[in-house]
């Protein structure tokens with residue numbers, strides 16, 4: 001059997017105080033193969049970000065185990081993260097934002113690598129621009145270039161396209177798929193969007209809240225590459241979309257902590 005790249009075994013993680021505890025994740029087990037794109041889909045508070053932070057080595061589980069390449073994860077270590085808030089350094093140019101993320105390289109080599117990745121995301125002309133001079137979509141491309149420039153084997157993406165307009169979001173999804181086809185990495189991608197999950201994932205992990213658990217895992221059968229035909233026109237797309245949407249809706253309507261509890 002091929003060993004998993006990322007492995008969570010019976011992981012539980014809580015926050016808060018003894019009087020007001022929150023069980024963010026309860027008994028979560030998940031194996032992610034090398035090069036697989038797994039999308040974590042679920043309503044607010046189901047522990048998606050907590051799961052990513054555990055895999056990044058930013059926090060430790062209270063119970064159970066997390067390994068990356070068979071070892072407890074350490075921040076850095078071949079793993080890159082991309083967030084919804086771009087987390088760019090405002091006083092550095094686009095090129096230097098990317099180069100800054102490559103501290104192990106010499107200055108000239110880091111700049112050269114930065115320029116290469118800026119060209120891959122179509123930002124060569126903006127290498128000397130400040131983040132404030134870029135549109136939202138361009139800033140997210142810059143954040144993606146910065147993550148990819150470290151040439152990670154594991155990419156952790158926390159709602160990276162959520163703040164983009166609909167058109168930029170679709171273009172970024174295609175961009176990500178193209179980049180992953182050229183230089184494969186294992187990807188754990190968090191989203192609230194059913195369509196984003198269906199377009200990007202090899203496998204969708206549907207999570208339910210309070211406590212965060214895996215409710216269902218779905219292998220996404222659509223052929224790749226998915227950018228050169230209309231995946232959404234496939235009959236199975238509508239079926240899967242409806243199934244996921246109904247499950248998410250039911251989770252939200254049945255969650256006493258949700259504003260939508262009991263409606264519908």
Ligand SMILES: Nc1ncnc2c1ncn2[C@@H]1O[C@H](COP(=O)(O)OP(=O)(O)OP(=O)(O)O)[C@@H](O)[C@H]1O
Nearest residue numbers: 015016022023024043044045046047048049050051
């Ligand atoms: N640092 C923290 N301190 C206290 N509670 C936390 C902390 N991090 C997460 N939680 C709680 O754990 C639960 C899961 O949070 P998490 O952010 O992982 O969920 P999520 O699925 O990513 O949510 P969203 O989709 O809204 O980002 C929530 O109830 C949250 O309030």
